[in-house]
Amino acid sequence: MAAMRTLHTAPASFIVTPAPHLVSPTPTPRGALPAKAPPAAAATIQSHARPPLSPRVGRRRPCARAASSGAGAVVASVEDAKRDVLIALSQIIDPDFGTDIVSCGFIKDLEISETLEEVSFRVELTTPACPVKDMFEEKANEVVAALPWVKKVNVTMSAQPAQPVYAGDLPEGLKKISNIIAVSSCKGGVGKSTVAVNLAYTLAGMGARVGIFDADVFGPSLPNMVSPVNRLLVVVAPLTAAVIVTTPQKLAFIDVAKGVRMFSKLKVPCVAVVENMCYFDADEKRYYPFGKGSGTQVVQQFGIPNLFDLPIRPTLSSSGDTGIPEVVSDPQGDVAKIFQNLGVCVVQQCAKIRQQVSTAVSYDRSIRAIRVKVPDSDEEFFLHPATVRRNDRSAQSVDEWTGEQKVQYGDVPEDIEPEEIRPMGNYAVSITWPDGFSQIAPYDQLDMLERLVDVPLPATAAVASS
Numbered sequence: 192m193a194a195m196r197t198l199h200t201a202p203a204s205f206i207v208t209p210a211p212h213l214v215s216p217t218p219t220p221r222g223a224l225p226a227k228a229p230p231a232a233a234a235t236i237q238s239h240a241r242p243p244l245s246p247r248v249g250r251r252r253p254c255a256r257a258a259s260s261g262a263g264a265v266v267a268s269v270e271d272a273k274r275d276v277l278i279a280l281s282q283i284i285d286p287d288f289g290t291d292i293v294s295c296g297f298i299k300d301l302e303i304s305e306t307l308e309e310v311s312f313r314v315e316l317t318t319p320a321c322p323v324k325d326m327f328e329e330k331a332n333e334v335v336a337a338l339p340w341v342k343k344v345n346v347t348m349s350a351q352p353a354q355p356v357y358a359g360d361l362p363e364g365l366k367k368i369s370n371i372i373a374v375s376s377c378k379g380g381v382g383k384s385t386v387a388v389n390l391a392y393t394l395a396g397m398g399a400r401v402g403i404f405d406a407d408v409f410g411p412s413l414p415n416m417v418s419p420v421n422r423l424l425v426v427v428a429p430l431t432a433a434v435i436v437t438t439p440q441k442l443a444f445i446d447v448a449k450g451v452r453m454f455s456k457l458k459v460p461c462v463a464v465v466e467n468m469c470y471f472d473a474d475e476k477r478y479y480p481f482g483k484g485s486g487t488q489v490v491q492q493f494g495i496p497n498l499f500d501l502p503i504r505p506t507l508s509s510s511g512d513t514g515i516p517e518v519v520s521d522p523q524g525d526v527a528k529i530f531q532n533l534g535v536c537v538v539q540q541c542a543k544i545r546q547q548v549s550t551a552v553s554y555d556r557s558i559r560a561i562r563v564k565v566p567d568s569d570e571e572f573f574l575h576p577a578t579v580r581r582n583d584r585s586a587q588s589v590d591e592w593t594g595e596q597k598v599q600y601g602d603v604p605e606d607i608e609p610e611e612i613r614p615m616g617n618y619a620v621s622i623t624w625p626d627g628f629s630q631i632a633p634y635d636q637l638d639m640l641e642r643l644v645d646v647p648l649p650a651t652a653a654v655a656s657s
């Protein structure tokens with residue numbers, strides 16, 4: 192008997208999962224969605240041009256060989272023109288990745304007209320909900336138009352196709368979903384469904400395709416009521432991140448702490464805390480009927496960086512009954528602004544998590560070592576591939592019942608190299624070996640293995656991670 196009910200899923204950039212009440216968003220015209228709040232972070236322009244990744248590109252000034260007057264200047268060839276454009280665009284820095292948009296691989300389909308005067312390219316972002324996409328478009332136009340030989344710039348904005356950061360088998364419906372966000376509290380009635388629904392509509396308003404799934408993770412009661420033979424439904428869901436909902440009471444903190452610890456065990460980063468029903472305004476005064484501070488306590492104790500205070504609003508409650516979420520019915524209101532900030536935070540944190548996960552473990556052919564980056568730090572360590580393979584703990588390598596080692600030391604060639612390394616969500620990588628064996632290696636396990644010491648600095652960037 193399943194204690195999970197799917198309400199509305201679609202090929203989506205995001206799935207938001209409240210627990211445990213049923214909520215099914217009614218499709219809403221785009222125009223009715225919340226207005227954009229100012230982005231939390233802005234794309235920045237580097238003060239000096241940086242060369243793009245191509246080793247052929249030098250540090251020369253854009254169009255240095257063109258006529259010096261600027262207006263009416265010419266460029267010698269399409270190749271030179273493309274080089275100029277990439278150098279110009281590499282001045283734009285993605286605030287989340289701290290890298291220029293050329294190195295991030297965002298520039299696609301760069302074309303120069305035969306007359307060498309018109310430039311066309313596409314900027315492909317990691318998510319359609321990128322909070323700084325307008326800024327990127329504006330700056331891309333600006334820096335390319337500033338090249339003296341350019342008369343016209345055509346910029347198209349797009350986003351990468353939705354794709355999970357997960358190498359394992361996924362149910363069909365999850366194969367085109369990039370991020371799954373859990374909205375959780377471990378306590379009933381604090382506003383999970385309210386937050387989940389409004390967050391989902393906000394993300395949709397930012398350009399993401401969003402579905403909502405309602406899952407009762409902690410307290411499924413139906414299995415107890417009917418005593419099924421199979422009590423456990425094993426599914427849906429490599430979570431990208433969690434948003435914790437709490438209320439200001441001290442008692443709420445205890446339950447929330449339980450949830451944060453659970454997500455920590457599951458290696459799911461908690462990216463934000465929403466302290467719901469914090470206050471209300473009346474007679475030009477602000478009242479805090481439930482006291483202050485459980486959200487702050489969660490942030491301080493668990494280091495979750497983003498705290499959002501949500502007021503008590505009769506309209507938030509009544510919007511649950513009417514089927515039109517507050518961010519839709521009052522897109523310019525205070526509550527919509529809070530959700531807009533929460534949405535920006537979620538999108539940015541997810542982008543960072545995906546970037547971190549996809550580069551966490553890679554194989555560096557030049558030094559024949561598996562490189563492991565320690566999350567949230569500059570630290571990294573190296574492992575001998577054969578050591579990783581010999582320490583596989585799956586049933587294929589170790590007898591599940593006796594613990595007897597089935598794969599012997601000598602069975603693994605000393606010079607074995609992985610063919611592919613792919614992330615399995617936030618907790619493990621899948622390593623494919625030349626004999627076709629696919630090893631699931633949890634980060635915790637990699638952390639325990641004997642490390643290579645005195646590893647020479649790699650000559651080239653790691654290549655095997657995808």
Ligand SMILES: Nc1ncnc2c1ncn2[C@@H]1O[C@H](COP(=O)(O)OP(=O)(O)OP(=O)(O)O)[C@@H](O)[C@H]1O
Binds near residue numbers: 511
């Ligand atoms: N900020 C708010 N202001 C006013 N009413 C609110 C607010 N947040 C939630 N509510 C109301 O509180 C009640 C509980 O909220 P909600 O159903 O979202 O909580 P939940 O955590 O999902 O509950 P459960 O654990 O029972 O599933 C609802 O009636 C909702 O409309």
